[in-house]
Amino acid sequence: MSLSLASVTCSVDGVRLLDGVNLSFEAGRMTVLIGPNGAGKTTLLRVASGELAPDQGVVRLDDRAIDQIELEDRARRIAFLTQQTVLDFPFTGQEVMEMGRIPHMTGRKHDREVVGAVVRECGLDDLVHRTYTTLSGGEKQRIQLGRILCQIWDAQSSGVVLLDEPTSALDLSHQLAFFDVIGQIRSRGAAIILVIHDINLAARFADRIVLMSGGTITADGSPREVLGSEAMAAAFEVVIDLIDTGDVDRPMIRFTTPGRS
Amino acid sequence: MKPAIPILIGLVLLVGIGSLGVGSASIGFGDVLDVMTGTADGGQFAYTIVRDIRAPRTLLAMLVGAGIAASGAAIQGLFRNPLADPALIGVSSGAALFAAAFLVFGARLGGLAGLTTSAFVGGLLTTWLVLEVGRRGGTISAMLLAGVAVNALAISGIGLLSYLSTDIQLRSVAFWALGSLNGADWTGVLLAALIPFVIVLLFRERHNLNAITLGDREATYLGISVSGLRIRIVVLTALAVSIGVALTGVIAFIGLVVPHLVRLVVGSTHQVVIPGSALLGALLLLVADTLSRTVFSPAELPVGILTSIIGGPFFILMIVRQKGKLGI
Numbered sequence: 001m002s003l004s005l006a007s008v009t010c011s012v013d014g015v016r017l018l019d020g021v022n023l024s025f026e027a028g029r030m031t032v033l034i035g036p037n038g039a040g041k042t043t044l045l046r047v048a049s050g051e052l053a054p055d056q057g058v059v060r061l062d063d064r065a066i067d068q069i070e071l072e073d074r075a076r077r078i079a080f081l082t083q084q085t086v087l088d089f090p091f092t093g094q095e096v097m098e099m100g101r102i103p104h105m106t107g108r109k110h111d112r113e114v115v116g117a118v119v120r121e122c123g124l125d126d127l128v129h130r131t132y133t134t135l136s137g138g139e140k141q142r143i144q145l146g147r148i149l150c151q152i153w154d155a156q157s158s159g160v161v162l163l164d165e166p167t168s169a170l171d172l173s174h175q176l177a178f179f180d181v182i183g184q185i186r187s188r189g190a191a192i193i194l195v196i197h198d199i200n201l202a203a204r205f206a207d208r209i210v211l212m213s214g215g216t217i218t219a220d221g222s223p224r225e226v227l228g229s230e231a232m233a234a235a236f237e238v239v240i241d242l243i244d245t246g247d248v249d250r251p252m253i254r255f256t257t258p259g260r261s
Numbered sequence: 262m263k264p265a266i267p268i269l270i271g272l273v274l275l276v277g278i279g280s281l282g283v284g285s286a287s288i289g290f291g292d293v294l295d296v297m298t299g300t301a302d303g304g305q306f307a308y309t310i311v312r313d314i315r316a317p318r319t320l321l322a323m324l325v326g327a328g329i330a331a332s333g334a335a336i337q338g339l340f341r342n343p344l345a346d347p348a349l350i351g352v353s354s355g356a357a358l359f360a361a362a363f364l365v366f367g368a369r370l371g372g373l374a375g376l377t378t379s380a381f382v383g384g385l386l387t388t389w390l391v392l393e394v395g396r397r398g399g400t401i402s403a404m405l406l407a408g409v410a411v412n413a414l415a416i417s418g419i420g421l422l423s424y425l426s427t428d429i430q431l432r433s434v435a436f437w438a439l440g441s442l443n444g445a446d447w448t449g450v451l452l453a454a455l456i457p458f459v460i461v462l463l464f465r466e467r468h469n470l471n472a473i474t475l476g477d478r479e480a481t482y483l484g485i486s487v488s489g490l491r492i493r494i495v496v497l498t499a500l501a502v503s504i505g506v507a508l509t510g511v512i513a514f515i516g517l518v519v520p521h522l523v524r525l526v527v528g529s530t531h532q533v534v535i536p537g538s539a540l541l542g543a544l545l546l547l548v549a550d551t552l553s554r555t556v557f558s559p560a561e562l563p564v565g566i567l568t569s570i571i572g573g574p575f576f577i578l579m580i581v582r583q584k585g586k587l588g589i
Contacts, residue, residue, distance in 0.1 A: 086341075
């Protein structure tokens with residue numbers, strides 16, 4: 001499996017949000033997109049999913065242009081958890097997760113088994129029978145993540161998971177549990193691409209970090225390479241000190257406003 | 262949860278048969294059963310009342326109620342808002358406006374078929390207008406507000422038509438604004454027999470409707486062509502509502518209240534909300550119509566007034582209970 005963007009330029013409402021982006025994502029790796037607000041991270045995910053068509057350039061999934069792939073086939077391969085999903089109907093958690101099976105409909109028995117497996121893997125037993133609208137923000141997020149996993153559960157090594165700030169509403173232990181589950185999906189061969197604002201969380205778990213700024217890629221590499229780069233300080237307009245965590249490849253950062261210490 | 266559907270079917274049948282035996286002319290249930298089994302010797306009178314007056318009216322109430330309620334459920338899913346209703350967002354008044362215009366200007370173009378087609382065009386246009394204006398406004402509340410505006414426009418149009426119309430036309434135009442099953446006959450039932458087909462087609466969209474409650478983009482990620490789905494739902498609901506309007510006028514709140522009650526009892530997936538709403542809609546409109554023709558017997562209250570008297574406060578209660586979660 002590979003998902004690639006070649007010379008992708010994209011504008012929304014006349015504003016250029018991506019400018020000549022070249023990137024490719026491989027199976028079994030977790031890539032984290034970081035960058036200041038408005039850098040184009042969400043736009044990149046949308047273009048990569050095929051939902052938003054670029055003005056120029058091409059997105060390919062396994063050497064096929066993504067706009068040539070039927071919507072339903074695409075949905076069996078690529079799942080996308082958006083920043084916030086608003087759902088005002090009193091579905092149960094279980095029913096929300098079952099929606100992840102809509103592109104498949106491989107028979108009720110199999111669909112139910114998949115949902116059951118995801119519930120066990122993600123520890124969602126307490127939430128599936130509750131009414132979605134009564135859940136807290138973090139609980140909703142966990143159910144939505146469960147839905148995404150139900151969607152690509154069968155895709156195994158050919159799946160792509162796009163996650164836009166999946167951990168923003170999660171408490172500490174659920175952040176760790178989240179990366180635990182994502183790690184399993186990755187080890188089955190799916191490509192994981194996520195946007196995270198917490199740089200230290202990104203450095204701790206990412207195989208690769210891509211730094212975006214002003215619609216372009218300004219750094220791309222291991223956590224240590226990207227966090228220690230000059231582009232990093234420039235993009236966020238802060239002074240960055242690397243802190244050793246005992247793992248050479250995965251430092252943490254401390255950031256301060258320029259001119260102060 | 263599951264027995265809700267069979268229970269509803271049973272209730273619809275029971276109340277349906279029961280309604281044949283109630284009315285300003287007193288006819289015993291024995292006579293009703295005789296007429297139904299074709300062994301009527303209760304005299305020509307009972308036969309005529311039950312077969313030519315009450316039976317078509319009962320069937321029409323069930324079919325129209327089912328159509329409005331199932332459409333309400335689908336529209337709420339599409340608009341992602343449990344407060345959308347074909348009457349509140351102007352679909353019914355749009356259909357009524359075109360039906361009234363047909364009566365005043367084009368009645369010679371061909372009876373009930375022309376009237377229904379005209380109502381359908383009106384319903385289609387208004388639903389489309391509301392969706393488009395709302396999409397440009399960018400939010401769901403914009404869509405609901407667009408509905409309020411379109412509704413007001415359609416009602417003023419009906420007002421204008423009543424002003425232009427002759428006395429005889431005026432009575433019919435007023436009929437569309439109030440909503441009544443008074444004119445029910447077998448021709449109407451025949452036309453309304455299209456409604457179950459529309460409901461089946463809406464039911465086929467159940468998974469798509471579930472997905473769209475998550476949002477347009479989210480539905481796209483689940484492999485659904487949102488623009489296609491939108492067109493299908495708009496056409497189907499406009500069809501069901503327009504048939505109802507052409508035959509009975511504007512009956513408000515059934516499309517709002519019924520899906521809400523169904524969600525409370527059996528849950529939100531459209532697998533149960535669509536059939537559950539159709540059945541409960543049939544039941545409620547039948548009960549409301551039976552009440553409206555018996556309470557002030559031999560006079561009759563237009564059933565649209567009754568559904569609004571009950572539905573209005575219910576709507577207010579729903580708004581209060583949402584506690585600022587409306588997003589308006």
